[in-house]
Each structure stands twice: as structure tokens, then as C-alpha cells.
Amino acid sequence: MQLAEQVDIYLDHLRAERGLSAHTLEAYARDLGFFLRHLQTESEPNLAELRAVFDAADEAGLTARSRARLLSALRGFYRFRLREKWITENPLDLIDAPKLPRGLPKALSEDDVETLLSAPETASPLGMRDYAMLQVLYATGLRVSELVHLEMTNLRLDEGYLIVMGKRSKERPVPLGTQANIALREYLASSRPLLLAEHGSSPFVFVTQRTGGAMTRQGFWKLLRGYALKTGIRASFSPHTLRHSFATHLLAHGADLRSVQLMLGHVDLTTTQIYTHVTRERLRGIYDTAHPRARR
Secondary structure, three states: OOHHHHHHHHHHHHHHOOOOOHHHHHHHHHHHHHHHHHOOOOOOOOHHHHHHHHHHHHHOOOOHHHHHHHHHHHHHHHHHHHHOOOOOOOHHHHOOOOOOOOOOOOOOOHHHHHHHHOOOOOOOHHHHHHHHHHHHHHHHOOOHHHHHOOEHHHEEOOOOEEEEEOHHHOEEEEEOOHHHHHHHHHHHHHHHHHHOOOOOOOOEOOEOOOOOOEOOHHHHHHHHHHHHHHHOOOOOOOOOHHHHHHHHHHHHOOOOHHHHHHHHOOOOHHHHHHHHHHHHHHHHHHHHHHOOOOOO
16 A cells, blocks of 8 residues: 555544544645655655655755654654554654744733723624623633634533533633623623524524624634734734733732643643743742842
8 A cells, every 4th residue: 555545544534533623634634745745765664764854844944843743743644554554663763853942922911911802892793792702712711713612502601610622622611700701691692692693593602693603713813813903912913812811811820830731721731831931930029029138
């Protein structure tokens, strides 16, 4: 069986058995396509030929992060090949991942967050929806994909939390603050029925007026960027900005990393440790304030 056929079978496996999103599958297909195009052999590639693929990625100008993603995709593919007994050993175990820069997440100041949250015009159904979405996003730290796919059955408003379906279909409870709870209740009571007037029911919490279905990630990002421009926020902005702000502000006000990890849905605490600079700064502030010789 040719390698290209094995790649197709592997992608079908990811789609059918792993339940990966279309966006993730597209990334896998792109990386494995690069691998096939830059192999310099038609037989089973050896270690030197695999290294040549990564040399080609370097020459093509792929960043360290992109090369690491390529290696991750290939490792998954090779583990699948071993399981299917198409190969008997995995030469990728001898290839080290490129070192990635540890950039700090971008977060808005608390004042900028307040400005952004007040940007939607709540007199209109769409404005009320947008206001509720922004309130919930900042109050919970959800990923954008988790926010737009939130369903009515996920709401526990009387108890003050949401049930979120995260990566790998893992559920997690996330607390919902009072202001976000009130904004969400107002949207559900007044605006959502108007948005669904021509469409009937929908399982999704946040719906579009045009289709009555869930908003796309891209649609929400466009909406969010529009409000940032409207309010004159000049800080670096991305779909994860409010998620990073949520984590940064929690830690700055005394939350511990483990609690933030659970709320963000990080499988590994090391992922959450990118925020340790916040706890260091908070501890330094406490020390400077409390220690009798700190300022002498």
C-alpha cells in the first residue's frame, strides 16, 4: 500500500473515530500533504529521508511552531501505522521537536475589558445577544468554539454555572458570574425569541438572525474585532484575547493555577503555567507591601 493511501485511511480514522473538527482535520491534511510532497523516496522513508522533510520545511520558511505541528501530525500518523502493523519501528522517535518561543499571552487591561463589554447597543436584539456573548466569554474564559456551540441544555443558570463541551468531547463545569448570568437571562427572555421568530427552535444559546443557527467562529471573531475598533482598543487583539484576560485577571486577584487550569479546560497544568508571570508579579507586590524591609 502506498503512503498516500495510508494517509487517506488515517484521515478517515481521525474523522470517523476521533471526531476531530473540520478545522483540525484540514490542518492534519495540510501537514501530511507537505510530508508526501517533500519525501525524496517512493519506498519506506528512513531516518535521513524523514529529516530531509524537516530540512525542506525549514527552507520553505515554516516557523518553529509550524514545524512542531508537522512533527506532531507525523507522529500521530506513524503511531497509527504501527498499530495497523504497516511498519515495525518508528524512526520519528529519534527526531527532536524544534524549540518554541514562550511568548506571553496578550491580555487586555481591566479598564479595556469594561470598555469592550459596554460596546454593544443593548436596545436591539442583536446588540443584546452580543452583550451577553461578551459577558459570558469574559466571565468563563471559554474558547470561542465552545462559546458559539454552547447549547441550551448546557445552562445551569439557577446554580450559576455552565456545562461546557471542550476538546476531545470532555465536559467541564464552569462558574458563571452574576453580571454574565443577568445578561444571559435578559438575552434569553427578550432577544433570543425575536431572533428565532422566523426559524422556530434552536438548540444553540447564541443564534444568528439570518439562519437561527449557531454563529461561526469566524463570524464571532469579526464581530469581536468590530467592537474593539469601535471602542478604540489599540492592544494586540485575537480571538483568545478575552480568554487570556480572564485567566490573567483571575490570577492577579489571587486565584491559584490549578483552579484556573480547571476552568480553562487545560488537560495539563504545564499549559496553564504560561501565566506564572502573573503570579510572580502578584507575589512580588504582596512582598513589597507586607515585608517590613522590602522597601528599605
